[in-house]
Amino acid sequence: MTELKLTPKQEQFCQLYIELGNASEAYRQAYDADSMSENTVNRKAKEVLDNGKITARLEKIRKRHQSRHDVTVDTLLAELEEARRAAKGDGTRRPQANVMLSATMGKAKLLGLDRLSILQAKRYELEIEKIEAENNEDDDNTVQINIVRVGKDAN
Numbered sequence: 564m565t566e567l568k569l570t571p572k573q574e575q576f577c578q579l580y581i582e583l584g585n586a587s588e589a590y591r592q593a594y595d596a597d598s599m600s601e602n603t604v605n606r607k608a609k610e611v612l613d614n615g616k617i618t619a620r621l622e623k624i625r626k627r628h629q630s631r632h633d634v635t636v637d638t639l640l641a642e643l644e645e646a647r648r649a650a651k652g653d654g655t656r657r658p659q660a661n662v663m664l665s666a667t668m669g670k671a672k673l674l675g676l677d678r679l680s681i682l683q684a685k686r687y688e689l690e691i692e693k694i695e696a697e698n699n700e701d702d703d704n705t706v707q708i709n710i711v712r713v714g715k716d717a718n
Contacts, residue, residue: 567620569616573611573616573620575592575593576589576590576594576611577620581625586608587604589608590604590611594607640670640673643667643673644666644670646662646666647662647663650663651663657697658692660693
């Protein structure tokens, strides 16, 4: 396939159109349109979009952007979960609670669940896991919890 020969302004229009998603605004920024009416700018932008070389260049840019942006919420969640599990460890080393919490918070933000109460609950869960891991170092599956009563009913 031969290389498309566009003018610098046409190339700028293409880049701006992909970035902005608005042909008229891309036209305003790429071309000298200060003295043009809104209708003229809209018509000129449409003419540029109807140019076959512009259409081909836009398609090429879109394909390049798509491959670069094949990152989805699902792929990000999977990466964060992988980081969380790695930080949790395989039992041969101490879990990295801060890393686990950061990964969990990242997942919550992606899903729009990053309210304080949800994060506090996860932080407590991670702290419990950390305490359990520390207490299970001797392979004893029980956790001793001491409750101390304070006050009038302490007897």
